[in-house]
Structure formats: C-alpha cells, structure tokens
Amino acid sequence: MTDSITTETADVLVVGSGIAGCAAALAAARDGATVLLLTKAERPDDASTDWAQGGISTTCDSPEALKSDILAASDGTADPDAVDVLVENADSAVEDVLFETLGIEFDETDDGEFDYTREAAHSADRILHVDAATGTHILRPFLNHVDEHERIEVRQDTAALELITHEGRVHGVVSDDQPTGHPIFAGATILATGGIGALYTRSTNPDDATGDGIAMAALAGADVADIEYIQFHPTVYDGDDPFLLSEALRGEGAILRNGTGERFMTDYHPQGDLAPRDVVARAVETERQATGEVVLDVSPLDFETEYPSIAAKCHKRGIEGDEIPVAACEHFLCGGIDVDEYGRTSLDHLYAVGECAGTGVHGANRLASTSLLEGLVWGLRAGKDAGGFEPQPVDTPILRDSDPELPERFAAEKFTRLQQTMDEHLSLERKPAEIARASAVLRRLKGEVDAYIRTRTARDLYELRNASVTALLIARAASENTESRGCHYIVDADDSPAEQLADD
Numbered sequence: 001m002t003d004s005i006t007t008e009t010a011d012v013l014v015v016g017s018g019i020a021g022c023a024a025a026l027a028a029a030r031d032g033a034t035v036l037l038l039t040k041a042e043r044p045d046d047a048s049t050d051w052a053q054g055g056i057s058t059t060c061d062s063p064e065a066l067k068s069d070i071l072a073a074s075d076g077t078a079d080p081d082a083v084d085v086l087v088e089n090a091d092s093a094v095e096d097v098l099f100e101t102l103g104i105e106f107d108e109t110d111d112g113e114f115d116y117t118r119e120a121a122h123s124a125d126r127i128l129h130v131d132a133a134t135g136t137h138i139l140r141p142f143l144n145h146v147d148e149h150e151r152i153e154v155r156q157d158t159a160a161l162e163l164i165t166h167e168g169r170v171h172g173v174v175s176d177d178q179p180t181g182h183p184i185f186a187g188a189t190i191l192a193t194g195g196i197g198a199l200y201t202r203s204t205n206p207d208d209a210t211g212d213g214i215a216m217a218a219l220a221g222a223d224v225a226d227i228e229y230i231q232f233h234p235t236v237y238d239g240d241d242p243f244l245l246s247e248a249l250r251g252e253g254a255i256l257r258n259g260t261g262e263r264f265m266t267d268y269h270p271q272g273d274l275a276p277r278d279v280v281a282r283a284v285e286t287e288r289q290a291t292g293e294v295v296l297d298v299s300p301l302d303f304e305t306e307y308p309s310i311a312a313k314c315h316k317r318g319i320e321g322d323e324i325p326v327a328a329c330e331h332f333l334c335g336g337i338d339v340d341e342y343g344r345t346s347l348d349h350l351y352a353v354g355e356c357a358g359t360g361v362h363g364a365n366r367l368a369s370t371s372l373l374e375g376l377v378w379g380l381r382a383g384k385d386a387g388g389f390e391p392q393p394v395d396t397p398i399l400r401d402s403d404p405e406l407p408e409r410f411a412a413e414k415f416t417r418l419q420q421t422m423d424e425h426l427s428l429e430r431k432p433a434e435i436a437r438a439s440a441v442l443r444r445l446k447g448e449v450d451a452y453i454r455t456r457t458a459r460d461l462y463e464l465r466n467a468s469v470t471a472l473l474i475a476r477a478a479s480e481n482t483e484s485r486g487c488h489y490i491v492d493a494d495d496s497p498a499e500q501l502a503d504d
C-alpha cells in the first residue's frame, strides 16, 4: 500500500444490489452494523432481479409441497436440508420484507385475495406476482429503502476488483474507485454479484452479469459447487433484442407449438408444457431444429390485459398476433460459490448470497420462481450472521495501472470468443469432446487476459478476467461430472474429455 491510496472500513461490505444484496444489507443494518453496499450498476435494471418476471414462490399450500416440487424439478439432486431452510423461512421473509417493510402490492383477484399464479413443475398456484414484472416492483422500492437507511451507504458505479485476504480470512475488497485500486476493509464481506449471463451470446440477464463474485472468490481459494448446472429458459423471444416470455404464461394456459403448428410437449414429458424447465428447453431446441421454429401460442390467455408488460415488449418489436417465436437461452446459474445455511463460504468472513451462491437448493435444475425467494431468505440470514466482526486493515493486493491503454477492442473481441466457446460447447447439450475443446480455448484466453491485467485495472478487463475464470470453472466441473442430470445434459458420454483432448 502506498500513502497516496485512501482506505476505508465498514462493519459489513455487500457487493451487489439485487434482492439478495439488499436483503443482506438490510439484515446487517437492522442488527446495528454499518454497511457499505457496492454495486457496478448505475440503474436498478443493471441487476438481474429487476428483470425477473414470473414472481416469488410462497408456501401458501404447504412447505412440504413446495419442497417436493423443488426436489422433483431438480431430478432429485437438490440438497433436502437446504430446501428445508428455504421453505421453512419463506413465508416469514416475504411477510417481513415484502409486505411489512416495503409494502409491495402483489396482484389480487376481484375478491381481494392474492392472485397466486403457477409456473412449470409447480403442483399448486402459489406464486405471488405483480403483472409479469415482479422483480422491478420489488427491487426499486427495496433499493430506495436501503438507500435511505441511516446505517447503509449505497455506492453505485463501483466494481470490486479483488478480495483482500490474509491467512485464510477475507478482509474486504479492492474496488475501482481509484485507478490503482481502493481498499475497503470489512468485518465481513458478502458477495451478491448475480449470475453469468454475459458468458453467452444470448441471455435473459443484464450485460454486466460476468460472474464477478464467483471468480473473485475462487481466485481467493473459496470452494464452488454445482457450477456446471446452467439453466436455459425455454421461452425467450427468438429475434433481435430477445426478452423473456415468463413461464407464468404457460402456467395460465399458453401452449408451445412447433413449425407445423403441433403441440409437442406431451411427447417429451407427462407434465407437457409445464414439465421441468431443462426438459422443456431441450424439447424446444429439438423441435426448432426439426421443424424450423417454435412459437408460444398465447391465444388461450387474455394476453394484453393480463400481461401488459410482456405485451408491450412484443409490440415494441413489431410482434402482433398470438404466436410469438421462441428459443431457449441462458437464464440462471443453479450452483455457485459453495455456502452453508447462513451463506458462509469456505473462507472465513466471506459470505455469498443470491445467484452467485451455491446453496444446494436448486441442484441440477431450478424450480421456477424460487430465485427471488432464495436471494431474500439467504440474504437475510447472511446479513444477520455477518455483523459483529471488527474490520482489520491488512496489506492489500498491489494493482498496477502503469499501462492503462488497451489495444483497441481487446476486451470486446476476447469476450466474443469466450461467448462463442460457451455457446458452442457448454450450453444445453454437452459432449465430452467439446467440453475438452472449450477448456483448452478458455485456458488460452485466460492466459492472454492475465498478461494484460498485470498492468491495467480497467473494469472491462477485470470483467473479462472474471468471465474467463468462471467459464473455466464451469468447463472443469462439466468435464469432471460424468452423470447426465438436469441442466448438465451429456450426449456421447462414452467419449472421455481427456481422450478427446489427446485426439485433437
């Protein structure tokens, strides 16, 4: 550290401003901690939460029934203890934060009851929603609330570049507030950095979902879990400027049809259009290849009245009529930084919550409308657990910005290569030979990025570093897991990655 670098401290440092980060900040502040919330975002719609459509699951029928649906959708791979934590804390978290603290007005029926909706693989109508724009309606008041809290400071347009570690403990982060890094020391650090959509060409996530927290944690030595399970959403508009067509549409009666106009999902699964998401996503892609296109037929719905926000997106793109062309595209990372029931990682004083965390709740395939709930429940638990530790300033990583200029378009070109590699080799279907090929490309790419990062602190370069580290972790986990389950769907399983790489 040099004298010219300013440092600061907070009891609890939260990185990320989606529902999980806001919940963690709120819980820590309620417990008396001073909280600094850093976010790369400049506007709320830079957080995946703001893009969430369907809603937030409750246990209004029974916690056991929701647990059973989560386990079934995950093909029996979700961790039952983690699912218990979710379902046992679901309703109190929703009541506390969404009803009492934020006063969210979820849609109601004409009788004044909650208008619970259903999505794929749910056995009951139990999902609270606001139109099909639930994330927006939760996140914006939540951000306002934490912003106004006397013990929380929200700092926008600020990225964490590295974790500060000393003898196995995490002491905070180096942020990009200063060209050579700004150390922020914290008693506890909570990563809530969201998903990995930017690793793919087409995703339902914001562009800045570059796997930052996962990469920083892994580089500091934290364990990751279930990171090969990447969920693709089956109904995303198949055209320029893609957008999600919520599963709630099928939950209320919309139908998938192939290029010859036939319903096809009952040929693939007894639950038909409401089969688990991984099954529907693969079926959509199979039918697109066989028949040219797949459409979501919304004619059984009162589409314009019931789903005005999605209808508006259709109109904006010139889609009129009842049939909306769809394709599967990247949506959610089911695993992430390995955490326990309080969001504690394998490193002392480091927590992870929300999509960057691997709680075990989703196993190999996530049930719809459990991500906002998981972020809320684990955010509150981690924030409460994280208070009470003294920040301890220690030596920080030395970041150099001695050669700030990058060759033109360096980061953008490398990002394109990374996305093409992930699209081709690590998406809906995986072949061991292709996973091996992807690993080789990604290793080379990471080597090139590492060479540049030694003398530069540009945010886009760090995002590229984080994306390439996360992509490599995914490739490694995919190559080590030879069992085809849920979102890790292996074809040509007999060909081992090692043999294929040797053949190349």
Ligand code: SIN
Residues within 6 Å of the ligand: 052, 053, 054, 055, 244, 245, 246, 247, 248, 332, 367, 368, 369, 370, 371
């Ligand atoms: C959707 O509305 O289809 C997405 C909901 C989710 O991913 O949980």
